[in-house]
Amino acid sequence: MTQPSTPGNEPALYVVATPIGNLGDMVPRAVEVLQTVDLIAAEDTRHSSRLMDHFQIRTPLVAYHDHSDERQVQSLVERLQQGQNLALISDAGTPLVSDPGYRLVRSARQAGIRVIPIPGACALIAALSASGLPSDRFSFEGFLPPKTGQRLNRLQPLAAESRTLIFYEAPHRIEDCLKDMGATFGASREAVLAREISKTFETIRGGTLEELQAFVAADPNQRKGEMVVMVRGQDKAAEQTLDAEAARIMTILLESLSVKQASQIGAEITGLKKKALYQWALEQQEHRG
Template identity: 80%
Template sequence: MTEPTLYVVATPIGNLRDMVPRAVEVLQTVDVIAAEDTRHSARLLEHFQVTTRLLAYHDHSDEQQVEYLAGLLQSGQSLALISDAGTPLVSDPGYRLVNRVRQLGIRVVPIPGACALIAALSASGLPSDRFAFEGFLPAKSGQRCNRLQPLAAEERTLIFYEAPHRIAASLADMAAVFGAGREAVLARELTKTFETIAGGSLVELQQFVEADANQRKGEMVVIVRGKVRAAERTLDAEAERVMSILLRQLSVKQASELGAEITGLKKKALYQWALEQRQ
């Protein structure tokens, strides 16, 4: 590596076998690795037999540390930036450093790999052609609802990260702002032993995590279906009559499946209509 380069390196979000070979090679050959938590990253580097010098760079690093790392690059060294897990800069530190390095005209190279929001979205079954990543919501309910309110009319799929001790309260606030019947998916502990991907309405997911303490542990991704346009959720009179009858005796999922067989309409459209009737 002759040209000074900042490598933005993704690391596993759980399963170490998800580490790409190119990432290991880069970490082994750069001059310095800047890590969010050096103690945490030391275990990862030991596993892959990486002995490269390790320095700290995190959200609380001051401008002096940014300039120090940029100075290493200006002196001809190569640097790898990693976070605790996943892709750096995605709800992780790194923006200020990457921005500064680019201002200096120094090469920045991404080394792709694991990213929790993309992994969760790919397995959610929710629309993935257009989505918005909102990161972590505020810790307090009032501030959280204020952040959610402008998103209630958003038609893109919404993706959030959440802490385990706040997941039930966040789902409750989402249900209050978006509507209890809004379709959502909770992806928990992705790539790890107790990986869980659960779908349903927001109120159903809230009840799910409240009923099982194990579902309030680990790393959380919440994916919420965007607001469905009126034209997409309108059913003809006969389909509404059939679904109304089915919903008297069946769950939303069962009614949607049977309704699709009876009417020939798409199950997802019937499911969304049924959810809205239950709000």
Template identity: 65%
Template sequence: MGPDKALLYIVATPIGNLADMVPRAVEVLQSADLVAAEDTRHSQRLFSHFNIDTPLAAYHDHSDGQRTEWLLGQLESGKTIALISDAGTPLISDPGYRLVRLARERGIQVVPIPGACAFVAALSAAGLPSDRFTFEGFLPAKAQARETALQKLAGEERTMVFYEAPHRVADTLSAMAGVFGGEREAVIAREISKAFETIHLAPLAELSVWVRDDPNQQRGEIVLLVRGAEPQKLSELDPESCRVMQILLGELPPKRAAAVAAEITGVNKKALYNWSLELK
């Protein structure tokens, strides 16, 4: 039975092995009136493999408002559209947010079709704590902006998950080792579900050298995972951090003071906030 009309389906597609495609996704793509694809040429291989002949229309990060409105118009006229990205789950560091948001605002039902997602697959096999994690997507491309972004994450206690481009991965790992410390555990998960799948865990300093010395590890689709910082005990707060907090508490509420102090000192915000509560 095919999908109902006037629906926007968000369809996950394989990140490597085409056998990872779920049957429901094939049915939806075959039955939809139109498929909005990040790259229509790239999607033709998938369509050929599964005998899908549904018309394709391009929809990507650089699509303008006119293209979004055209797709919404198709939906409002009663057509069913399936949104796919080049690989994996749409909207996860891929286009689609604007379309989904506007569709929901106009009362159009949005239905996810679950399937492959690179960072979820990497996290499941990494061997790092997965009960709590934060997905950070792509770091800034420029070195200074990347350093600033990493500094803001220095006290993050959850496992951190990043996507990275092959030509930047060696520099990114080096920067992570400098900010988080070379002893911090990290994982590179590369080419998941493909012929040269690699999942390698090591301290950041060691992982950085391993990747830089092997050009093969600087190819393909890459996920980086970094173990979170150890929780900072109240007794371990340094005198300077305490002094900064005391000054800020004279002007700001505890939560805001902790947030500002964390930006200044790099100390975990929660530890600073808890310290402020002990003063009362």
């Protein structure tokens, strides 16, 4: 068996996953790397210092987050070019998955620096593995916009998606999020809410979007903590087939209008559901593309 790569003579940037809740999920290799690198770039040094204390890691910490400017990125890359080993961590889970790190990793690679992933916890994968939803194909959509109008605009193009959809959401927006998902995907669409994964109050609850919304609304505790929302993709077998006249009308509308506008006007003309027309229009675009 090949021995795991740990800091040595060749400088490298280690992308290190950390626990999302239970500290027992910290892998030994991650501890070893964090103990032996020259510097750790952390999303929040105060938050990460608790993890360092628990595992007796004395390596210096420096802040690196979404608001870090290019000078900070260049400073870290220069350290790597000078022969130092660096580790990148986020507050929890795998860095770069809805967390900062993309610019640093890209700059390091462009500078010819080796980038080494240290696998570990990832909330979206953990949630998906326990959801019971199809996991052979999925789409991670990250955090949705905080405002309703922008959120609906992001959700609408996903209504016809056949893959399982995975979202992160903040606790104070979870009710509005589920409501907007129900309005866009249909209240009867199957979904799973995973909350506080690997923590004391871990909850994984499945049902329709309507049922999940009611569940969250009825219990204030379900509006606390870190959340992953997973929505089953559109069942292709259940798609509505347009008759020749409806297809002709939609084809004409799509020549000069967006999919959203054509679906809305098409629904008014034909009496068919806007969602079905929207889905049909997307499929036509895919076939032509």
